[in-house]
Amino acid sequence: MTLGRLLRTNAFRIAALYLALFATSMLALVTFIYFSTADFIERQTEETVDQEITALREESQHADLAQLRRAIAQRSVGPLRSDETLYLLTDPNLVPLEGNLSQWPDAQAVRPGWISFPLEVNERGKVEVHQARAALLDLAITGRLGHYHLLVGRDLKDANLFRSNMLQTLAWASLLTLALGVVGGLFLTRNMLRRVDAVNRTSERIMRGDFSQRVPLTGSRDEFDQLATNLNAMLDQIERLMSGMRQVTDNIAHDLRTPLARLRARLELTLLEKPDAARYGEALRLTIAEADTLLGTFNALLSIAEAEAGARRDMLGAVDLEMIARSVAELYEPVADEKGLALIITLDRGVMVRGDRHLLSQAIANLLDNALKYTPQGSVTLTVRAENDKAFVEVSDTGPGVPPDQREAVFDRFFRLEGSRSTPGNGLGLSLVRAVARMHGGSVRMEDSEPGASRPGLKVVLMLPAIETADHPTPAPRRAPLGVA
């Protein structure tokens, strides 16, 4: 993972943006802390000086010069050190009289108030220049002419040192935070990228043709895992569709090639024989019939493909299953009658599903068609009923049934049971039923019509999700049900 790529990622950009916001707010905070602390220290210095001045002023009111000098001398014993208060008492001509300052600060105005000045301090043998701040006071001393001047101040070295220390600490803390932010952002981004890369690697492998690849899961059930799960489900679906497609192609190749070969052979044979209008005519008629059969197969395959693709899913409206079933039963009733079979219909009213009327009709027609075709005698029953939130269309017959081990296979395209190959049909009817069932979110299965009987017959159950019938009031009773043959 190159740095350049890392910098281009969206995750990194987000991390960088947050970092910038964070840094800005931190800078504001640090600035605030610094200035308020500096202000506090300054005020504290001034307060200390103020207290001293107040004390000295009170003393000076009742004292003469000698007493005042003593008081100042007491306060400023020893050599001048940085943590001490500065004192200087001068006569009206600014001649130092007492205190730990050797002279009046240069170039400072002599009027009451605050002043700042550079201060030379002998610190362990070295002369340093410190900042100092002091207050000036004019004193009228009893028995003397003119105003004496008193300076009380503080060496600001410690305060300044504290301030610069604090500034440094804050700067380092900020830098450290930013560095942690950058590293953390990179780390988070890289982690996220690694997950995305896993998805990318998988999809690249799939694009290169290895469809068995799936996105690895970490088991953390986070959103990346959810994404991976969904992607995998999608891939499974695509794979299923693709293998279905491949199977169809194979089957089409196989099952359309045979009749096409037959058709071609017949035409060629006809050409080989002596020209004869009658025979030509017959050959052409047979060819057209064969072409029609082929077209029928082709159309059935297209219907299945359409249902499987769920192309019309968005057009599904609420349909009445009872009405659809009744209409199909009506279509097939004469066929049953002609074959001497009883077509019994028991249809519950108001069974609604969300579906495509045409495809559902075709599916039910295929089921009835099969049942009538393969039942030599007895009856065929068509039932529509609802149970909980499911709708059922059941077609049961008294025919030979389907062996349990083949009840899945019969739904495959072009599958035909042994012994039924001579019956007309293309082996696509049940495939369509299954495709329609799946398209509607339902299923289809086979079971014994009369379990345990010597001739159990066959029952095909088409299950579809039913929809609320509350807003579809039960339709008014229609005409008397179709005559039962």
Added chain:
Amino acid sequence: MVCGDMKLLVIEDDREAAAYLVKGLSESGYVVDHAPDGRDGLFLGTSNQYDAMIVDRMLPGMDGLKLIGALRAAEVRTPVLILSALGAVDDRVKGLRAGGDDYLVKPFAFSELLARLEALLRRGSPANATTKLQVDELEMDLLARTVRRAGQPIELLPREFRLLEYLIRHAGQVVTRTMLLEHVWDYHFDPQTNVIDVHVSRLRQKIDKGFAHPLLHTVRGAGYMLRGRGRVSS
């Protein structure tokens, strides 16, 4: 068969398919013009009077459905039969919504095309407004929903009634199984068993049994026709 000097316009870009249509229709007695693309078709269709048009859905220059839209916008009310390789129900619905009068999926049997064309050409006759239909001595009362032949009442199931109504409305014309399936049952799929034949033979039992002249005829290789001895009236 209807014919006379009925004039048709075939708009079809595929040369072979067009030749097949023009030849077949001419042999059936129609006068046929051909346009190889949508623009020519629109020009011919708006400048000449035709009795019906056969329009391929996919045309170069101008899509078949757009062409029909343009014709309808130009107040051309000529019946249009759409030919298309797209056979799904949605495609059919789209075609009819665009202003087509009937929709036939390619490939088709020529007899199917002829039958549908005839049905289109006959349409517009005032038959739709009447409440009584008649072919020879077979009478149908659409309001009372009764059928009599030579005065004798015939009991029909609702679906049989609609089947007979469709046949009477198209008396004298060939009606194919697909047409019956589409118009009487509103199904657009092909049932594997020939269910329509069974329905028609049942109906035949009811209306023709015991009468010297059958009215309901099977047209080999095409479909059925309800035909009286004399002139058709409805």
